Amino acid sequence: MKFGISPKILHRSWIFALLAFWIVIALNGCNPSQFKAKAAQVPQMVQTILSDPKTFNSALSQESPNVFGLITEGLTTQNPITGKDEPALAESWQISNDKLKIVFTLRPNLKWSDGQPLTVDDVVFTYNDIYLNEAIPTDARDVLRIGESRKLPSVRKLDERRVEFTTPEPFAPFLEVTGLPIFPAHTLKESITTKDSEGKPLFLSKWGVDTPPEQIIVNGAYKIERYNTSQRVIFRRNPYYWRKGPQGESQPYIERIVWQIVENTETSLLQFRSGSLDAEAVTPEYFSLLKKQEEQGNFKIYNGGPTANRTFLMFNLNKGKRNGRPLVDPIKSRWFNTVEFRQAVAYAIDRQTILNNIFRGLGTAQNSPIAVQSPYYLSPKEGLKVYDYNQQKAKELLLKAGFKYNDRNQLVDAEGNRVRFTLFTNSGNRIREAMGAQVKQDLGNIGIQVDFTPLAWSTYTDRLSNTLDWEAGLMGLGGGLEPNGGANVWNPEGGLHMFNQKPQAGQKPIEGREVAPWEAQIGKLYIQGARELDKAKRKLIYAETQRITQEYLPFIHMVAPYSMSAVRDRFEKIKYSALGGAFWNIYEVKLTEQ
Numbered sequence: 001m002k003f004g005i006s007p008k009i010l011h012r013s014w015i016f017a018l019l020a021f022w023i024v025i026a027l028n029g030c031n032p033s034q035f036k037a038k039a040a041q042v043p044q045m046v047q048t049i050l051s052d053p054k055t056f057n058s059a060l061s062q063e064s065p066n067v068f069g070l071i072t073e074g075l076t077t078q079n080p081i082t083g084k085d086e087p088a089l090a091e092s093w094q095i096s097n098d099k100l101k102i103v104f105t106l107r108p109n110l111k112w113s114d115g116q117p118l119t120v121d122d123v124v125f126t127y128n129d130i131y132l133n134e135a136i137p138t139d140a141r142d143v144l145r146i147g148e149s150r151k152l153p154s155v156r157k158l159d160e161r162r163v164e165f166t167t168p169e170p171f172a173p174f175l176e177v178t179g180l181p182i183f184p185a186h187t188l189k190e191s192i193t194t195k196d197s198e199g200k201p202l203f204l205s206k207w208g209v210d211t212p213p214e215q216i217i218v219n220g221a222y223k224i225e226r227y228n229t230s231q232r233v234i235f236r237r238n239p240y241y242w243r244k245g246p247q248g249e250s251q252p253y254i255e256r257i258v259w260q261i262v263e264n265t266e267t268s269l270l271q272f273r274s275g276s277l278d279a280e281a282v283t284p285e286y287f288s289l290l291k292k293q294e295e296q297g298n299f300k301i302y303n304g305g306p307t308a309n310r311t312f313l314m315f316n317l318n319k320g321k322r323n324g325r326p327l328v329d330p331i332k333s334r335w336f337n338t339v340e341f342r343q344a345v346a347y348a349i350d351r352q353t354i355l356n357n358i359f360r361g362l363g364t365a366q367n368s369p370i371a372v373q374s375p376y377y378l379s380p381k382e383g384l385k386v387y388d389y390n391q392q393k394a395k396e397l398l399l400k401a402g403f404k405y406n407d408r409n410q411l412v413d414a415e416g417n418r419v420r421f422t423l424f425t426n427s428g429n430r431i432r433e434a435m436g437a438q439v440k441q442d443l444g445n446i447g448i449q450v451d452f453t454p455l456a457w458s459t460y461t462d463r464l465s466n467t468l469d470w471e472a473g474l475m476g477l478g479g480g481l482e483p484n485g486g487a488n489v490w491n492p493e494g495g496l497h498m499f500n501q502k503p504q505a506g507q508k509p510i511e512g513r514e515v516a517p518w519e520a521q522i523g524k525l526y527i528q529g530a531r532e533l534d535k536a537k538r539k540l541i542y543a544e545t546q547r548i549t550q551e552y553l554p555f556i557h558m559v560a561p562y563s564m565s566a567v568r569d570r571f572e573k574i575k576y577s578a579l580g581g582a583f584w585n586i587y588e589v590k591l592t593e594q
Helices: 007-013 032-038 120-131 140-144 185-193 265-273 284-292 330-336 339-348 351-358 391-400 430-444 457-467 483-490 517-531 535-552
Strands: 044-049 076-078 085-087 090-095 101-106 154-157 162-166 222-228 232-237 256-261 279-281 299-306 310-315 363-365 420-426 449-455 472-477 559-568
Touching (some): 044 265, 085 090, 101 120, 120 162, 140 483, 284 299, 284 559, 310 559, 330 339, 330 420, 339 430, 339 535, 351 430, 351 559, 420 430, 420 457, 430 449, 430 472, 449 457, 457 472, 483 517, 517 535
Parallel strands (some): 044 256, 420 449, 420 472
Antiparallel strands (some): 076 085, 090 101, 101 162, 154 162, 232 256, 299 559, 310 472, 363 559
């Protein structure tokens, strides 16, 4: 997903994306006596993640956790501390006077992890054969589409080190989107031209999680050394990585990184407290406990302020059918598509209690789909609508919309149907499960029955993006500084327009899907914002998108917790950021002792 995609965040968590969930970046070994003995004392850092990676192909990835922040780089990156665009594989760029052409000059002597040269041909291949190729179902194309025509840029080689991008009109976020990972043509080109029995490029099955690691050729600071399902992912320093230290020494300095796969945050916390882990994502429920142990445990808790990730409740607004069957029960669809209903739900949720009880006060209320760190964020003081807890207001809106209460104080619609729906979220995430329980209680107080059902992550995402068999969901998405990173969420045809999802490539068609006028207007404003080069005018455009989203509430935003991590004192050069976390600059992080 590419919410507010900055180059750094784009290749780190593309998201891509999608979808940024409470992923623990705790650093852990399975069993110190067992694993560290095998490590032969090489400089290493051990992390934990809550679930297995889904793919090693960044073009096809929509999920977190993913490996791409360690193994891939693009032409540009964005410093999460300063917010400035910085060179990565490209050492420089030049923008034409008419703002329609950007020429990137690659660094000299770049290499892939197998030692082969990384050249302009790889850049041209990556864009023309993968990102701009309609046969490849990649969400990257959503953030590369330009203007109302949704045209794509053209890319051509000028010489051995220069590549030219041409856009059909000025495109303000272009430097940000060129943070997309670059792929090796010498390894993957044949998989684009060769088709399988269904006529699809073999690329669609390349670099799955069952691919031998030595076949995954990368350009990032690390390469994959081993992956054991449900156990661990091991990364080894890429000897051909381009960055050098102050004395010309090779980076990164840490030889190996281990991601241990654990089932839950409790296990990760226990391992960190036992000394097995080098770092731990600090959730509010554990903050007080860990804060008391900082000195004794030889670690420091970093607080980057409100996270750029957004957690929200959403309803399935899709009015379409598959095989003649409605995706959503028509009775419930009428409720969900009534704006007063969604507004009433927003007023009925006690976000302050969620903040106080679940997040221990370590966060802020969340009201916008754009991160507070972004210069395009619209604050409540600047006119952004907020839904402070008000049960009476919620009930008034419901009555205005034709709902009523029966003699048992249960909410029913005009036809007498009891208002009841199922709310899904991903199981195993205690914070999100607690939020769901609070939502159930709060809506019960205004007569709405919520059947709260946590699901396994794979089952949940299958319903959201494939079968579309869901009514309401508690979800999260990552973000950055540039609003256009959310183009695939807010464009009605975007791959992450999940509240009214169109069928994805290879899925069964949907008949009767409708796009609401406000929905279409947000999409148009995102197009306008991308073509506007004046930052002050861009801010006005994106301010209007935020006003619309808060009026019509496709997402009912909850709270933004503080981004916090505990990191062992033996790591140097930590430059913590809510946007990049503790190890966005992993290439320069050092160990003071083994």
